[in-house]
Amino acid sequence: MTATIAQVAEARAARSSYRAGAVAPTSGVAHGLVQANLIAVPADWAFDVLLFAQRNPKPCPVLEVLDPGACESTMAPGSDLRTDLPAYRVWRDGELAEEVSDASSAWEEHPDLVSFLIGCSFTFEAGLAEAGIPIRHQELGRNVPMFRTSRACAPAGRLSGDLVVSMRPIPGDRVADAVRISGRYPAVHGAPVHVGDPSGLGITDLDAPEFGDASEVREGEVPVFWACGVTPQAAIMASRPPFALTHAPGHMFVTNVPDADHLA
Amino acid sequence: MTATIAQVAEARAARSSYRAGAVAPTSGVAHGLVQANLIAVPADWAFDVLLFAQRNPKPCPVLEVLDPGACESTMAPGSDLRTDLPAYRVWRDGELAEEVSDASSAWEEHPDLVSFLIGCSFTFEAGLAEAGIPIRHQELGRNVPMFRTSRACAPAGRLSGDLVVSMRPIPGDRVADAVRISGRYPAVHGAPVHVGDPSGLGITDLDAPEFGDASEVREGEVPVFWACGVTPQAAIMASRPPFALTHAPGHMFVTNVPDADHLA
Numbered sequence: 023m024t025a026t027i028a029q030v031a032e033a034r035a036a037r038s039s040y041r042a043g044a045v046a047p048t049s050g051v052a053h054g055l056v057q058a059n060l061i062a063v064p065a066d067w068a069f070d071v072l073l074f075a076q077r078n079p080k081p082c083p084v085l086e087v088l089d090p091g092a093c094e095s096t097m098a099p100g101s102d103l104r105t106d107l108p109a110y111r112v113w114r115d116g117e118l119a120e121e122v123s124d125a126s127s128a129w130e131e132h133p134d135l136v137s138f139l140i141g142c143s144f145t146f147e148a149g150l151a152e153a154g155i156p157i158r159h160q161e162l163g164r165n166v167p168m169f170r171t172s173r174a175c176a177p178a179g180r181l182s183g184d185l186v187v188s189m190r191p192i193p194g195d196r197v198a199d200a201v202r203i204s205g206r207y208p209a210v211h212g213a214p215v216h217v218g219d220p221s222g223l224g225i226t227d228l229d230a231p232e233f234g235d236a237s238e239v240r241e242g243e244v245p246v247f248w249a250c251g252v253t254p255q256a257a258i259m260a261s262r263p264p265f266a267l268t269h270a271p272g273h274m275f276v277t278n279v280p281d282a283d284h285l286a
Numbered sequence: 287m288t289a290t291i292a293q294v295a296e297a298r299a300a301r302s303s304y305r306a307g308a309v310a311p312t313s314g315v316a317h318g319l320v321q322a323n324l325i326a327v328p329a330d331w332a333f334d335v336l337l338f339a340q341r342n343p344k345p346c347p348v349l350e351v352l353d354p355g356a357c358e359s360t361m362a363p364g365s366d367l368r369t370d371l372p373a374y375r376v377w378r379d380g381e382l383a384e385e386v387s388d389a390s391s392a393w394e395e396h397p398d399l400v401s402f403l404i405g406c407s408f409t410f411e412a413g414l415a416e417a418g419i420p421i422r423h424q425e426l427g428r429n430v431p432m433f434r435t436s437r438a439c440a441p442a443g444r445l446s447g448d449l450v451v452s453m454r455p456i457p458g459d460r461v462a463d464a465v466r467i468s469g470r471y472p473a474v475h476g477a478p479v480h481v482g483d484p485s486g487l488g489i490t491d492l493d494a495p496e497f498g499d500a501s502e503v504r505e506g507e508v509p510v511f512w513a514c515g516v517t518p519q520a521a522i523m524a525s526r527p528p529f530a531l532t533h534a535p536g537h538m539f540v541t542n543v544p545d546a547d548h549l550a
Contacts, residue, residue, distance in 0.1 A: 068333055069332055069333040069336065072333065072336050072337065072340065073336065073351055076336065076340075076348055076351055077351070084340055087337055087340055087341070089443070179353070208472075
């Protein structure tokens with residue numbers, strides 16, 4: 023499937039504006055095109071990250087791995103991962119060191135950075151919305167709520183951590199549709215990992231997400247939990263590699279690739 | 287899905303017999319359970335292999351990556367990859383050095399070997415057979431014919447090579463079914479990469495496969511080509527890592543995992 027000229031023009035314009043210094047969440051930008059999580063680590067850690075993703079494909083669906091030091095994604099010709107995301111997080115020894123809008127200095131510091139682009143739930147949200155399933159956090163103008171669970175990911179080398187999930191309240195009569203539709207996108211987390219009682223995942227308070235903003239579960243709705251692309255960020259926090267660079271939550275890499283390319 | 291007790295007992299007995307020295311092709315062994323291609327490389331080459339697989343998922347569907355030096359697959363508790371395949375190939379500098387029935391000495395020589403278990407077309411062949419689609423090479427009691435194509439795989443680090451495909455002749459009125467059924471198994475190569483004229487893949491003589499045995503395309507049949515798990519072996523031959531260990535063609539690792547677990 024090919025993206026329309028208008029879609030690609032919008033994606034290019036967005037990346038250019040971020041490159042020029044604009045900082046804004048990417049939700050809704052270039053609707054219909056894939057947005058990706060970024061995680062970049064020194065080459066010495068790249069096998070651990072790729073193996074972690076291989077062993078935990080639901081939270082870490084790898085869309086692309088760039089060569090050491092490379093910055094141009096094949097999903098967006100002409101792009102530059104050092105500058106084309108609106109905001110980045112720099113991690114040192116597992117601690118958030120700073121948030122920046124230009125990551126060029128990270129590549130200067132670590133010229134061998136290996137970048138991983140990981141699928142993002144924005145893709146299946148478009149599918150849900152098209153089926154008339156309400157996306158509460160979008161209605162509320164908030165970021166999706168994300169929770170660290172009590173479920174450990176499969177460790178890989180020096181990397182380990184708990185599964186992080188995103189939660190969307192879904193009306194009881196649409197849960198089956200939500201499962202079916204998101205299940206068609208295995209490259210972007212696929213079907214939910216849990217439906218219903220949050221305590222099954224070790225989540226004690228739905229109003230206190232660890233990442234993103236609280237949402238609202240209303241009468242007749244069920245909380246539905248999907249594996250989340252923030253999981254590798256949580257593994258970075260838990261496993262403390264000396265250096266890592268990621269996107270800032272909600273500030274994703276906008277590609278030229280249509281969501282439909284990632285349908286099963 | 288759980289394997290039946292009888293299936294698992296047969297898989298265990300097969301692995302034990304190979305461990306004791308038996309050498310035989312594994313086609314038809316423990317029917318209904320996954321068999322896997324093995325490729326093991328020194329840890330220094332593991333990232334290149336995993337990245338090659340990530341960039342070429344159709345020929346290299348990774349089922350499991352073991353930790354450096356580890357020999358027991360999670361797909362077969364109690365197994366030992368050093369001894370439990372009927373036959374192995376040892377590669378030095380990209381050349382086939384020897385074929386052995388016990389690979390313990392390879393692990394002694396390289397205690398950091400990283401083993402990759404890669405999906406095998408035996409899994410979708412079971413699905414084709416159940417739908418009444420004839421599997422010619424099985425009827426003829428031969429190995430499936432495999433061909434190196436003119437289509438380059440996406441390179442990864444020091445690894446590059448051409449796509450290798452397997453060919454099965456399919457009656458014209460069953461090609462759609464064969465595509466649909468194999469497409470349900472993305473973890474074992476998925477849908478065909480090419481249907482019809484072999485020259486489209488740069489194959490000049492269907493009677494002269496590079497691996498396996500020639501088959502027979504009969505009146506009313508179309509040659510159908512699937513990405514093949516021998517592709518990483520061909521990349522080893524082309525890219526010449528100092529050392530690699532693989533299964534011998536047709537002599538796979540028999541797991542305890544049901545084929546149905548790999549349905550999309």
